[in-house]
Amino acid sequence: MTALRPERDSGAAPVGAADDGASYGEQPYEGFGAWQGQQGRQGYAGTGAGREGASYEQQAPQSSYEATAVLPVLSGYEDPETYEAPDRRGAFAPRDSETVALRTVDIEGMPRAAERAGESSGPAPGGRAARRKAARRQGRRHAGRSQTAEKPAGSAGAAPLSRVEARRAARARKPSAGVIASRVLGELFITTGVLMLLFVTYQLWWSNVRAHQQADRAAQHLQQDWASGKREPGEFEPGQGFAILHIPKLDVAVPIAEGTSKSAVLDKGMVGHYGEEGLKTAMPDARTGNFGLAGHRNTHGEPFRYINRLQPGDKIVVETQTEYYVYTMASLLPVTSPANTSVLDPVPKGSGFTKPGRYITLTTCTPEFTSKYRLIVWGKMVEERPRSKGKPDALIR
Structure with a gap:
């Protein structure tokens, strides 16, 4: 802060100034305009550098500092306690409304003095309120820096990782x-489950x-041959169809083929005749004997699925090229071993x-969806009707 000059304190006239009957110290202060007019008459009194009679504007100040130091006093900052010298650019800070303290002026392109001061270790200038504001601003800056430092690697604005840190992050990922191993095992389980689901869908549907499509084509082929008069010999090849089995109560009409091969007969939806050596049974036209048949209970057309529902007296019809053979259901064996071949004897046990007599035997697996045991149904022939006489009563609805 610049103090008043000694000449003004003592009341003595400046050196080299014209005396118009009153000393400088005795002149009343009438504001900047009055003082400037008076100086125009007396001339600027400094250190002797001014010319007598020259105006204040015509005299150049001895230094920029002295001219700048006087301006605050002439601009209304009369109180020495609240006045501070301007900065090096000549700008004055306004008073704070709360503490009557000075605040720094934020000039575009230049850093603020309070921020520079806040970044240093010294206290913030000004009163208590100004220091609080500077502390809050400084806290916000530090918080922003900490948040930036806490950003994860690879995010925008984060510091690049070193080689060691990058390798550690890659190993962690x-x-x-x-x-x-858990992923591979999970994929295997999922694949196995899908395959099992597909297999079950294939088997059950x-x-x-x-099988129904193949059985229907075989039945149509037989009927066309019979209608055309094509004669078939008494012996048939394995897999060759030669008759049609009707079970009216169960709404079953399925071709009968020679043999019990799964791939050639049973899996195609047909019923197989036990004609192989060791399990060879009689044909329907035999005078005595047991006509043995096998069929699936589940899947592949499942023609014998519900034969356990047959009751004594229900009709079973075998249709050939020349005859209808009508049997009446006689008895049922719910469970027996697959090795029990005596059920196919001429007089079945x-x-x-x-x-x-002239008997018929139907065999299938039991329980359902298994092949652990066999279910047996027997019937006895009650009618032999030529095709020329039409269908038997059992097939007429």
Whole structure:
């Protein structure tokens, strides 16, 4: 802060100034205009550098500092306690409305003095309120820096990682052997489940669709041959169809083929005749004997699925090229071993028949969807009707 000059304190006239009857110290202060006019008459009194009679504007100041130091006093900053010298650019800070303290002026392109001061270790200038504001601003800056420092690697604005840190981050991102093994095991389980679901769908649905189509084509082929008068010999090749089985109660009409091969007969939706050596049974036109048939209970057309529902007296009809053979259901064996071949004997054991006759035996797996045991149904022929006489009553609805 610049103090008043000694000449003004003592009341003495400046050196080299014209005396118009009153000393400088005795002249009343009438504001800047009055003082400037008076100086125009007396001339600027400094250190002797001014010319007597010259105006204040015509005299150049001795230094820029002295001219600048006087301006605050002439601009109304009379109180020495609240006045501070302007900065090096000549700008004055306004008073704070709360503490009557000075605030720094933010000039575009230049850093603020309070911010520079806040970044240093010294206290913020001004009163208590100004120091609080500077502290809050400084806290916000530090908080922003800390948030930037806490940003994860790879994010925008984050500092680049060193080689060691980058390698560690890459290893951390790489899955471990346990994770890879669990993923592979999970994929295997999912694949196995999908395959099992497809297999079940094929067995329970698609196999039936395919078998029904194949059985229907075989039945149509037989009927066309019979209608054309094509004669078939008494012996048939394995897989060759030669008759049609009707079970009216169960709404079953399925071709009968020679043999019990799964691939050639049973899986195609047809019923197989036990004609192989060791399990060879009689044909329907035999005078005595047991006509044995096998069929699927589940899947592949499942023609014998509901034969367990047959009751004594229900009709079973075998249709050939020349005859209808009508049987009446006689008895049922719910469970027996697959090795029990005695059920196919000419007089089957367990059937209730006691003497030779013309019998029919139906065999299938049990329980459903398994092949652990066999279910047996027996019937006895009650009618032989030529095709020329029309269908038997059992097939007329």
